[in-house]
Amino acid sequence: MAHQSSARAFRELPVSDIVEEEGVPGYRADDFYPVSLGEVLADRYRIVAKLGFGVGSTVWLCRDLLAADTRALKTIKVCTAQRTSKMIAQADAEIAVATYLQSVEGEHPGRNYIRLLDTHFAVQSPHGTTHQCLVYQPLGMTLTELRDLFSDRALEKSLFKNTLQIVLCGLDFLHQAGVVHTDISPNNLLLGVKDASTLLELEQAEQNTPIPRKVLPDRSIYISRPMPITHGMPVICDFGTARMGEKHSGDIMPELYRAPEVILGMEWDCKVDLWAVGVMLWDLFEKSTLFGARVNGVLSDEVHLAEMVSLLGPPPPDFISRSEACKKYFDSEGNWVAATPVPGQSLFEREVQLQGEEKDAFVRFARRMLCWRPEERPTAVELMEDDFFKFRCK
Numbered sequence: 001m002a003h004q005s006s007a008r009a010f011r012e013l014p015v016s017d018i019v020e021e022e023g024v025p026g027y028r029a030d031d032f033y034p035v036s037l038g039e040v041l042a043d044r045y046r047i048v049a050k051l052g053f054g055v056g057s058t059v060w061l062c063r064d065l066l067a068a069d070t071r072a073l074k075t076i077k078v079c080t081a082q083r084t085s086k087m088i089a090q091a092d093a094e095i096a097v098a099t100y101l102q103s104v105e106g107e108h109p110g111r112n113y114i115r116l117l118d119t120h121f122a123v124q125s126p127h128g129t130t131h132q133c134l135v136y137q138p139l140g141m142t143l144t145e146l147r148d149l150f151s152d153r154a155l156e157k158s159l160f161k162n163t164l165q166i167v168l169c170g171l172d173f174l175h176q177a178g179v180v181h182t183d184i185s186p187n188n189l190l191l192g193v194k195d196a197s198t199l200l201e202l203e204q205a206e207q208n209t210p211i212p213r214k215v216l217p218d219r220s221i222y223i224s225r226p227m228p229i230t231h232g233m234p235v236i237c238d239f240g241t242a243r244m245g246e247k248h249s250g251d252i253m254p255e256l257y258r259a260p261e262v263i264l265g266m267e268w269d270c271k272v273d274l275w276a277v278g279v280m281l282w283d284l285f286e287k288s289t290l291f292g293a294r295v296n297g298v299l300s301d302e303v304h305l306a307e308m309v310s311l312l313g314p315p316p317p318d319f320i321s322r323s324e325a326c327k328k329y330f331d332s333e334g335n336w337v338a339a340t341p342v343p344g345q346s347l348f349e350r351e352v353q354l355q356g357e358e359k360d361a362f363v364r365f366a367r368r369m370l371c372w373r374p375e376e377r378p379t380a381v382e383l384m385e386d387d388f389f390k391f392r393c394k
Contacts, residue, residue, distance in 0.1 A: 011212040019214055019221055021053040031080040033123060033131040034219035035060060037206065041133060042121045045076055049206040050222040056080050056090055056240070061138060061202060061225075073199045074118065075138045081129035090240035091132040095120055097179060097239040110173025113166050115139065115190070115237040126218065138199055139237070140191035140230030143284060147186065149229070153287055154353065160285045163189075163234050165384050167277065170236045172380035175270040180243045181236065182252040184276035186283055192232020202228065246270075255299050256291045260308055260315070261374055263301050264323045271374035274383065278369030281362075285353055302340045305329050308372075309336050310343040311350070315372040361388040 013019060021032055035058060040046045045062040052059040057077045064072050079091045098117040118135045125131060143163065147155055155163065167189060174181060181188075193199060202225060213222040241252060247267050253259065259275035261268045282290040290311070293304035309315075314334040320326045329338045336342055347370070348363050365388040368378055 013212055013214040013221075013223075015214060015216065017214055019223060021058060022221055024053070024055045026055075029219065030125070030127040030129060032058060032219075033078045033081075033125045033129075035078055036220055037210070037222065040065070041076065041078075041123055045074065045133075045135065047076075048073075048203045049225045050211065051075065051227065052224045061199065062135075063203070073138055073196065073203065075136045077134040077136070078123075079132040079134070081125070081127075081131060091120075091134070093242055094134060094239045095132075097242045097244065100244060101174075101177060101179065104177045108173045108176065110169040110171070113170035113233060113235050114173060115235045116239075138193055139235055140193055140198070140232065141227040143186035143189040143191070143234060145227065146191060146229070147284055155284050157285075157353075161389055163284070164277070164281075165389060166234050167236065168380040168384045171270075171273050171277070172384070174236070175273070175380060178244055178246065179239075180248065180268075180270045181239065181273050182241045182243060183238060183254065184236070184273050184280065185254050185257055186280060187254075188236065188238045189234045190237050191230045192235050193230045194232045195230070198228050198230055256289055256293055256304075258304070259374065260305070260319075260372055261322075263304060264325045266323045269374065271377045274369045274377045274380065275374070277383075278366050281366055282350070286351065287353075288350075290350065300340075302329065302338050306336065306338065306340045306342050310345050311347050312367075312370060312372060319372045358388075358391045361386075361391060364388070 021027065022029075035041075035047055035050075037047055037049070041062070044065050046065060047060050047062050049061040050058065051061055057079045059075060059077050062074050062076045064074050067074075082091070095117065101114065101116055115136055118137060120132060120134050123131050123133055143155075147153055150156070154160075167184075171181070171184070206225060211223050211225050213220045243252075247269055249265075249267050251262065252268070253262055253272060253276065257276045257279050259268065259272045262272060279290050282288060291304055291307050293299055293301075293307065295303055314336065315326075315330060317332060317334050320330050320332065320334050329336065331337050347366055348359075351359055351363055351366075354362050365383075365386045368383065368386065371377060
């Protein structure tokens with residue numbers, strides 16, 4: 001058992017408290033491997049701190065007992081049980097995409113901004129379930145967490161622009177290699193780590209002041225330890241829903257980030273990632289999300305599309321003809337016919353941080369990504385050269 005010599009040094013939470021992964025929708029205790037601090041996985045990776053959790057995994061800082069001191073700390077994602085095809089597919093996709101991208105030849109600067117697997121293995125839980133474990137080089141906090149540290153919940157302008165160019169460079173590498181990420185958002189962009197001492201401090205903090213946890217007969221549920229600020233470049237992470245190849249179909253993307261072709265059941269390609277970058281401009285810099293897309297807290301395609309019409313104008317008729325689902329919302333000329341009113345707003349009005357020519361350039365930049373026809377969205381490398389980046393940050 002971890003921390004036996006100071007068994008009461010941590011704060012034990014009441015058993016009735018719901019914390020961390022216990023609060024995810026559809027939670028089942030036996031879906032999650034019961035990781036414990038101090039445990040050694042695969043006779044190699046000793047768990048030293050909890051970093052986070054999600055619907056499909058818990059994430060931990062671990063020490064590689066076979067590595068040199070300077071490279072000993074890793075991040076390990078312990079996936080939920082391979083009980084459902086969705087969880088199996090996401091772990092398998094992460095492994096397959098990493099294996100493929102590591103085989104891609106040629107030099108591309110975007111390769112430096114992609115987080116790929118170091119290795120992977122499977123473990124068996126006491127419940128008899130199998131769990132994939134994915135090992136990575138450690139990274140810092142998400143861009144969501146970094147943004148929330150600013151008083152107005154918006155990145156400083158020069159940091160915002162530099163971040164965008166790095167993300168676009170990483171996406172250009174992916175797209176040239178034939179990979180669509182499908183899940184671009186601030187939650188999947190993490191800061192790099194330049195100085196390993198930051199992570200060593202995290203490990204030491206867990207030893208000196210163990211994090212609170214809820215102790216149950218068959219497992220402990222730990223509170224995630226907050227990540228410190230690190231100063232490396234942003235890195236694109238989480239390839240569990242990535243696709244390889246040019247054309248695809250099916251539902252993808254975070255709810256408020258879905259491109260119109262996805263909502264309307266059309267074929268889609270790598271341009272969905274560029275739509276997501278366009279939406280992300282508001283999450284990172286404009287103090288608000290671009291789309292609400294909900295009625296009484298429930299996601300609504302109709303509301304989402306009405307908001308798109310208000311910001312982009314009506315879709316062109318040739319776009320409407322690509323999906324039968326369009327008939328629920330548009331006539332053959334692209335006019336809105338659904339019951340939800342189209343809001344009175346524009347992209348120019350929704351931009352609140354800039355003024356003058358720079359504001360105009362920002363809106364033009366956003367419009368290049370936020371357009372109905374995906375084939376009209378520029379490539380990532382073309383967007384890196386946009387006039388918006390030519391304005392000097394003051």
